[in-house]
Amino acid sequence: GQxxxxxxxxxxxxxxxxxxMNCTSSSIFNTWLWYKQDPGEGPVLLIALYKAGELTSxxxxxxxxxxxxxxxxxxxSASIPSDVGIYFCAGHRSEGGGADGLTFxxxxxxxxxx
Amino acid sequence: xxxxxxxxxxxxLKIGQSMTLQCAQDMNHNYMYWYRQDPxxxxxxxxxxxxxxxxxxxxxxxxxxxxxxxxxDFPLRLELAAPSQxxxxxxxxxxxxxxxxxxxxxxNGTRLTVT
Numbered sequence: 001g002q003x004x005x006x007x008x009x010x011x012x013x014x015x016x017x018x019x020x021m022n023c024t025s026s027s028i029f030n031t032w033l034w035y036k037q038d039p040g041e042g043p044v045l046l047i048a049l050y051k052a053g054e055l056t057s058x059x060x061x062x063x064x065x066x067x068x069x070x071x072x073x074x075x076x077s078a079s080i081p082s083d084v085g086i087y088f089c090a091g092h093r094s095e096g097g098g099a100d101g102l103t104f105x106x107x108x109x110x111x112x113x114x
Numbered sequence: 115x116x117x118x119x120x121x122x123x124x125x126x127l128k129i130g131q132s133m134t135l136q137c138a139q140d141m142n143h144n145y146m147y148w149y150r151q152d153p154x155x156x157x158x159x160x161x162x163x164x165x166x167x168x169x170x171x172x173x174x175x176x177x178x179x180x181x182x183x184x185x186x187d188f189p190l191r192l193e194l195a196a197p198s199q200x201x202x203x204x205x206x207x208x209x210x211x212x213x214x215x216x217x218x219x220x221x222n223g224t225r226l227t228v229t
Binding site for chain 1: 217
């Protein structure tokens with residue numbers, strides 16, 4: 001099946017640091033989505049990207065849809081304790097396709113050290 | 115606004131037992147989904163539904179069944195529980211089937227252990 005390689009698997013950072021994570025694929029994707037999952041809860045959509053090269057921000061979060069359509073990154077600036085959680089990338093290969101065709105990465109576990 | 119509600123939150127089953135995971139949404143979404151999440155893995159689609167009376171298999175449907183008699187409810191049935199079904203199960207819904215401006219809304223999950 002389709003594979004999304006998400007890295008890093010986990011990150012240990014100090015409060016206030018910037019964070020960067022990415023997803024890559026050997027296949028072209030037409031949609032890239034970034035979700036965050038807090039402990040004991042379901043994933044929540046952070047940012048959606050629909051065009052190659054698109055750069056979108058949501059507060060301290062910035063995500064980009066790679067020009068090759070095979071990658072995406074998510075940056076978090078000036079991390080705060082509530083940023084702790086698991087971040088998932090997800091992509092869809094078919095343009096306008098539904099969630100039945102979504103592929104999820106394995107997640108990046110963000111941990112903030114005191 | 116409740117969104118997507120899953121019950122129970124936790125359950126322990128013995129091998130061979132059966133159970134139904136409940137999922138209800140109050141957003142009048144046509145599309146509903148069941149995912150499983152295993153440690154260190156992404157979400158895998160089990161079954162989905164595009165509307166009342168219509169269901170389709172996802173990536174990992176074996177050992178599960180679903181029904182969609184109403185727009186609001188999408189229960190997931192395990193008939194003969196196996197240890198491989200130990201996982202966290204998430205139900206989700208979306209207004210349409212398109213990935214454009216139709217994000218998934220997830221419930222808070224059901225943690226199932228089969229021993």
